Amino acid sequence: MIEQARSSVLMGQPEDALEALTEVLKYNKGHTYALMVKGDALYFTGSFEHALIHYYRALRRPGQYIDKIKFGIKRALRAIDYAVDIEMTHFIVGLMWIFGAMQEYVGRLPKPAPRSNSQHSIKTRKLEKKKAERVTKMKNTKSKKILGPLFDDLIFLKQLDGKAKEQGLDRVAEEAESSIRFIREKEKFWRQQAPSK
Structure with missing residues (x-):
């Protein structure tokens, strides 16, 4: 299913790939290759920030696609640079890092005091x-x-x-x-x- 999605991306049909990859990631959220391909599909739909998020998620997982993922990150960042100024790009990357860190530490946040x-x-x-x-x-x-x-x-x-x-x-x-x-x-x-x- 992931290879079909990859083929759809390469054939210029990223929307079809997104549907298939969403289904795959529903059952295995940490699948490195699926995250990378979804990043590619999002990139080709023009959703560069979402593509960048998926590339970073894939980069956190061990796997054999590190060079391809890093290439995807560079490509998405370059596209964002062209769409907005460089300072806004750093802001977006910073926010993505914060949101990623919050997902990891959400369990450590304090519970409200009893009233x-x-x-x-x-x-x-x-x-x-x-x-x-x-x-x-x-x-x-x-x-x-x-x-x-x-x-x-x-x-x-x-x-x-x-x-x-x-x-x-x-x-x-x-x-x-x-x-x-x-x-x-x-x-x-x-x-x-x-x-x-």
């Missing part, structure tokens, strides 16, 4: 939460307008950075901080391009 049932503490928590939300909303309104969809990524990265530091995941925290700096630099640049009236 008190007293009415006073519940009411106090609700009031504090509302106040914090209002303050955050006021501060973030301008950033949200400028960053657009990247604003949600910024919030996620801040939360991830805090959780990673709590867990002692220094590499994840470094990547998150690097991505936060990148988004803030872009925000600063975009603010200068469109000053407020």
